[in-house]
Amino acid sequence: MTPAPPATRKHYGDDHARVRRLVSGAFTTRRVEAFRPVVARIAADLVSGLAAAGRCEFVADFGQPFALRVLYTFVGVPLDVEADVQRWTSDVGLLFGMTFPAATFDITRTGAPHLTYSGGIHCCLGAALARVELQESLPRLAAALHAPRADGTAD
Numbered sequence: 001m002t003p004a005p006p007a008t009r010k011h012y013g014d015d016h017a018r019v020r021r022l023v024s025g026a027f028t029t030r031r032v033e034a035f036r037p038v039v040a041r042i043a044a045d046l047v048s049g050l051a052a053a054g055r056c057e058f059v060a061d062f063g064q065p066f067a068l069r070v071l072y073t074f075v076g077v078p079l080d081v082e083a084d085v086q087r088w089t090s091d092v093g094l095l096f097g098m099t100f101p102a103a104t105f106d107i108t109r110t111g112a113p114h115l116t117y118s119g120g121i122h123c124c125l126g127a128a129l130a131r132v133e134l135q136e137s138l139p140r141l142a143a144a145l146h147a148p149r150a151d152g153t154a155d
């Protein structure tokens with residue numbers, strides 16, 4: 001038996017519509033735009049840390065803390081639980097045997113998940129926030145990290 005994850009993506013019908021209606025008001029473009037300066041500050045802080053260190057494990061040092069800090073601040077969760085949530089996330093990954101594809105460019109790879117926000121009734125609820133995250137982080141990363149190189153192979 002597969003345990004049901006708490007996220008809305010496994011909900012269907014009235015149950016899904018009810019949960020989605022409850023949450024969607026929090027993720028409007030207007031709310032997200034008002035939050036853009038905070039996303040910019042979080043991105044700038046993390047990017048300056050990477051640039052100062054000179055090397056990084058990108059997911060652990062940037063991807064994860066960036067996404068978590070933005071989301072926590074957006075929904076008002078205190079940042080001091082960040083370490084706990086990171087641990088739970090990796091425990092859950094191990095529990096469900098979730099693995100991430102190696103960082104090799106392989107255009108013939110099969111089973112790769114798509115990287116859009118999808119559409120229809122399950123279309124990504126956080127798409128506006130995710131777009132702002134990308135807009136505020138990618139240019140800062142490109143400007144701060146000169147000639148980045150892979151430091152060994154991906155696990």
Ligand code: HEM
Binds near residue numbers: 115116117123
């Ligand atoms: C680049 C970042 C992101 C990508 C590519 C992405 C992509 C997606 C995709 C493809 C789905 C549809 C899944 C399905 O059809 O079952 C989805 C659903 C969802 N996403 Fe995202 N997402 C991103 C960021 C976010 C963020 C930042 C949040 C929240 C803060 C979020 C919240 C959700 C939720 C709640 C759903 C379920 C919606 C529903 O079932 O009604 N996502 N996302």
